[in-house]
Amino acid sequence: xxxSGAAVVVVGGGVTGLSAAWWLATSGIDVLVLxxxxxxxEASGRNGGGASHYHSPLFHEEQRLWPQMDALLGYPTxxxxxxxxxxxxxxxxxxxxxxxxxxxxxxxxxxxxxxxxVRELVPMASExxxxxxxxxxxxxxxxxxxxxxxxxxxxxxxxxIAQHTPVIDxxxxxxxxxxxxxxxxxxxxxxxxxxxxxxxxFLLAKVGVRLPLGFGRAEMIVTEPAPLMRIGGVDGNGxxxxxxxxxxxxxxxGPHEWIELAAGGxxxxxxxxxxxxxxxxxxxxxxxxxxxxxxxxWAGVIENTPDGRPVLDRLADPANLVVATMSSVGFGLSPAxxxxxxxxxxxxxxxxxxxxxxxxxxxENIRDDWLEQRGWLPPVLPAQ
Amino acid sequence: xxDPSAIDGKLAAPAEHAEVLVIGAGPAGAAAxxxxxxxxxxxxxxxxxxxxxxxxxLDTPLLYGGRxxxxxxxxxxxxxxAANPALEEAAELGVDVRLGVIAWGLYVNGPALRSLPAPMxxxxxxxxxxxxxxxxLILATGARDIALAFPGWDQPGVVGAAGLHALxxxxxxxxxxxxxxxGSGDLGIDTALMAHGRGLEVAAVIxxxxxxxxxxxRLAELAAVEIPILTGAIPRGVVSGRDGVAGLLMANxxxxxxxxxxxTVCLALGLAPAVELLNAAGGRIxxxxxxxxxxxxxxGWATSLPSVFAAGDCAGLAGxxxxxxxxxxxxxxxxxxxxxxxxxxxxxDAWAYQSAWFxxxxxDADPSLIVCQCEAVTRGDLLEVRAPRYxxxxxxAAKARDLGSLIADGPPNQDQVKRLTxxxxxxxxxxxxxxxxxxxxxxxxxxxxxxxxLALHRPPVRPLPLxxxxxxxxxxxxxxxxxxxxxxxxxxxxxxxxxxxxxxxxPFGGEG
Numbered sequence: 001x002x003x004s005g006a007a008v009v010v011v012g013g014g015v016t017g018l019s020a021a022w023w024l025a026t027s028g029i030d031v032l033v034l035x036x037x038x039x040x041x042e043a044s045g046r047n048g049g050g051a052s053h054y055h056s057p058l059f060h061e062e063q064r065l066w067p068q069m070d071a072l073l074g075y076p077t078x079x080x081x082x083x084x085x086x087x088x089x090x091x092x093x094x095x096x097x098x099x100x101x102x103x104x105x106x107x108x109x110x111x112x113x114x115x116x117x118v119r120e121l122v123p124m125a126s127e128x129x130x131x132x133x134x135x136x137x138x139x140x141x142x143x144x145x146x147x148x149x150x151x152x153x154x155x156x157x158x159x160x161i162a163q164h165t166p167v168i169d170x171x172x173x174x175x176x177x178x179x180x181x182x183x184x185x186x187x188x189x190x191x192x193x194x195x196x197x198x199x200x201x202f203l204l205a206k207v208g209v210r211l212p213l214g215f216g217r218a219e220m221i222v223t224e225p226a227p228l229m230r231i232g233g234v235d236g237n238g239x240x241x242x243x244x245x246x247x248x249x250x251x252x253x254g255p256h257e258w259i260e261l262a263a264g265g266x267x268x269x270x271x272x273x274x275x276x277x278x279x280x281x282x283x284x285x286x287x288x289x290x291x292x293x294x295x296x297x298w299a300g301v302i303e304n305t306p307d308g309r310p311v312l313d314r315l316a317d318p319a320n321l322v323v324a325t326m327s328s329v330g331f332g333l334s335p336a337x338x339x340x341x342x343x344x345x346x347x348x349x350x351x352x353x354x355x356x357x358x359x360x361x362x363x364e365n366i367r368d369d370w371l372e373q374r375g376w377l378p379p380v381l382p383a384q
Numbered sequence: 385x386x387d388p389s390a391i392d393g394k395l396a397a398p399a400e401h402a403e404v405l406v407i408g409a410g411p412a413g414a415a416a417x418x419x420x421x422x423x424x425x426x427x428x429x430x431x432x433x434x435x436x437x438x439x440x441x442l443d444t445p446l447l448y449g450g451r452x453x454x455x456x457x458x459x460x461x462x463x464x465x466a467a468n469p470a471l472e473e474a475a476e477l478g479v480d481v482r483l484g485v486i487a488w489g490l491y492v493n494g495p496a497l498r499s500l501p502a503p504m505x506x507x508x509x510x511x512x513x514x515x516x517x518x519x520x521l522i523l524a525t526g527a528r529d530i531a532l533a534f535p536g537w538d539q540p541g542v543v544g545a546a547g548l549h550a551l552x553x554x555x556x557x558x559x560x561x562x563x564x565x566x567g568s569g570d571l572g573i574d575t576a577l578m579a580h581g582r583g584l585e586v587a588a589v590i591x592x593x594x595x596x597x598x599x600x601x602r603l604a605e606l607a608a609v610e611i612p613i614l615t616g617a618i619p620r621g622v623v624s625g626r627d628g629v630a631g632l633l634m635a636n637x638x639x640x641x642x643x644x645x646x647x648t649v650c651l652a653l654g655l656a657p658a659v660e661l662l663n664a665a666g667g668r669i670x671x672x673x674x675x676x677x678x679x680x681x682x683x684g685w686a687t688s689l690p691s692v693f694a695a696g697d698c699a700g701l702a703g704x705x706x707x708x709x710x711x712x713x714x715x716x717x718x719x720x721x722x723x724x725x726x727x728x729x730x731x732x733d734a735w736a737y738q739s740a741w742f743x744x745x746x747x748d749a750d751p752s753l754i755v756c757q758c759e760a761v762t763r764g765d766l767l768e769v770r771a772p773r774y775x776x777x778x779x780x781a782a783k784a785r786d787l788g789s790l791i792a793d794g795p796p797n798q799d800q801v802k803r804l805t806x807x808x809x810x811x812x813x814x815x816x817x818x819x820x821x822x823x824x825x826x827x828x829x830x831x832x833x834x835x836x837x838l839a840l841h842r843p844p845v846r847p848l849p850l851x852x853x854x855x856x857x858x859x860x861x862x863x864x865x866x867x868x869x870x871x872x873x874x875x876x877x878x879x880x881x882x883x884x885x886x887x888x889x890x891p892f893g894g895e896g
Binding site for chain 2: 038045054055056057074075076078102144145148152153155156161163164216217218223224225235238239240245246248253254255256257258259260266267268269270271272273274275276277279280281282283289290291292293294295296297298299301304307308309327328329354357373374375376378379380381382
């Protein structure tokens with residue numbers, strides 16, 4: 001698709017970039033999203049779909065927005081409220097009760113569950129479960145459907161999306177970004193948002209800004225459909241997961257692999273025999289699901305900042321550049337993140353939450369060898 | 385300092401190791417195993433037959449179409465060996481022959497996966513799964529059925545050519561008696577002759593095109609056994625009986641309501657090289673209509689993955705058992721160090737033939753025609769890119785979207801359409817609809833189907849129960865180092881605690 005200039009160009013057609021563009025479009029702003037491939041093709045379309053991020057300054061906005069998203073976007077996201085988290089060990093139970101306390105402190109309803117109550121909500125759950133918690137907030141949505149919903153809703157407001165249009169350079173003039181270069185030509189802009197997941201670091205490097213990121217690969221598995229549970233969002237036994245409204249169980253967790261990445265993003269997203277370890281944990285958590293057939297595994301590549309927290313920041317130089325990387329926790333927060341990015345672009349600051357601790361400047365003094373120090377390095381290949 | 389929750393050192397070494405591992409004991413695989421053993425290699429030869437009857441019921445790996453007798457339950461290994469004498473020869477040469485063992489995953493280290501202790505294949509029997517390492521891997525996984533929908537194709541009694549061959553020839557467990565074969569190319573003719581030779585009644589061979597693509601000599605073979613061929617006839621429905629198909633209804637240019645009594649309709653419009661394992665492992669697959677569609681990129685018989693070779697139908701439809709066996713021997717010699725010999729056979733233009741049939745079947749097709757049986761996705765759903773019905777009536781905005789508007793935003797992508805409509809996301813893992821969804825996209829975009837990117841396969845490439853797939857003996861490093869997410873210190877700290885004494889701080893980068 002040929003694309004001329006736009007008031008705001010958003011680089012990255014994942015949930016963060018698309019939500020930001022949609023929010024900008026709702027404010028009547030002419031916005032163009034550029035993606036190197038297909039919308040939602042990276043981690044935005046490959047994740048657990050969870051929407052319960054109490055640790056984030058965007059949490060309240062996340063909780064306020066999700067129940068409205070289907071209506072606001074005009075397309076189904078498959079959002080389902082509530083979550084059940086239950087324990088097979090005492091230490092897990094203590095951790096989940098702590099999580100519940102944090103939810104209550106923030107003003108949200110949480111019920112403690114005894115083992116029988118767990119089995120009433122999750123009939124496939126282990127009889128040996130020790131109890132858990134029922135979050136009356138949070139929940140989950142379908143990542144793939146949600147990405148497309150943002151994209152279509154954006155188009156419905158007049159926003160444009162150019163797929164298969166990588167940004168190969170950023171043009172600056174007088175401390176401002178004035179355009180981006182693509183294989184389809186130069187695209188002018190008055191403001192630029194970079195929300196390109198792992199690619200964010202490579203794009204910022206083009207304007208001399210360093211964003212320290214490590215790149216990890218994480219995996220999930222999917223079963224054939226099971227009878228629908230009243231609450232589809234289920235965590236426990238080292239897993240996060242959801243039941244789709246079709247009935248499939250999609251669960252992830254466990255070790256990640258640090259990978260090397262070049263500017264074009266991952267060429268492949270392989271899953272590993274970790275599939276078997278995930279299968280085991282799902283069968284332990286829910287023995288009633290042990291007979292279900294495992295029909296897919298998949299992997300996604302995600303970026304992490306050194307402290308595992310987002311960078312949501314409007315830079316000082318170039319002054320019209322907003323950076324949005326969610327450090328591996330982007331999907332659920334995306335309705336709120338888009339709102340925050342819209343505020344940063346339009347108002348210069350977020351109007352509904354304090355984001356000062358998410359500024360890029362916190363990493364100014366980080367050492368060049370921080371990845372080595374943290375051990376965030378790809379495995380050493382076995383000798384042949 | 386290593387990251388304790390990263391995958392390094394956690395994946396177990398394979399439970400067993402094969403010098404030469406051959407997957408698939410058909411003509412190519414059996415010949416490869418025998419040749420490897422003759423050359424002095426230690427060989428493990430696995431084959432998923434006899435297939436678990438439940439998988440047969442799921443049309444996995446072939447389109448059995450519900451036309452198996454109870455004999456598949458008996459799962460006689462003896463009868464399999466009787467049908468395939470090469471297995472006995474292989475066993476006598478010391479090949480470790482394992483029947484009823486499924487290969488569900490191939491894993492090799494690459495740019496985004498470096499944590500494997502060795503290249504390995506995931507194997508499973510009915511009770512458990514395990515990993516098998518290899519020095520050399522020969523893929524001889526054969527070919528899959530290609531299904532194209534017509535009204536009633538979801539009834540019991542609509543089988544694929546490979547599924548029918550397996551039930552008749554391999555299992556002696558075919559429940560039908562009177563067959564109509566769809567497709568009059570070599571595959572259709574071979575299928576009709578095979579069934580006739582086994583004493584089954586072949587009512588007709590049906591060709592939607594005005595003329596059969598087969599040579600006069602091949603057509604004469606049909607005529608010699610008095611199997612009629614009807615050209616220009618398009619399946620328009622089935623007569624349903626108590627046991628599924630009881631007849632096939634057709635239309636042609638001049639007549640509608642043409643019917644043939646039969647209990648089985650066999651789709652013989654083409655086979656697809658079984659590239660699931662290779663594709664799921666990141667091996668390069670190329671569109672090659674003269675090798676049956678999406679086929680492995682090959683250098684001789686070497687795939688793009690190190691130490692992984694392909695032979696027989698999975699390398700690009702070998703055409704005959706003798707040719708497949710020869711390819712198997714050549715592949716194994718190359719795997720063991722010899723120079724590459726020969727190249728895959730160049731067959732007819734498979735996609736042209738299948739596209740012509742698809743166009744004929746979809747001309748004036750009812751939008752309610754089921755395409756994806758697992759997820760009940762219709763042709764209309766695909767054309768409208770309609771979300772599944774359990775999400776309710778489409779909103780006005782969603783109604784304004786269709787395949788045309790999606791294609792206007794970017795080239796057709798089957799994985800994207802799959803995510804939105806669920807076509808291909810069911811327990812049969814897209815075996816029954818993969819090719820026809822690609823054809824639908826090509827038709828909608830007015831491009832050759834070769835230009836629709838292959839929808840990616842993911843492991844496990846067979847649908848196996850969690851309890852079978854589970855690693856019940858994982859490494860202590862896996863158990864001890866398991867975290868739900870990246871376990872970055874402070875990642876989940878409350879926002880207001882950041883920068884206070886309550887924030888758990890792990891020194892990084894030296895500034896603490």
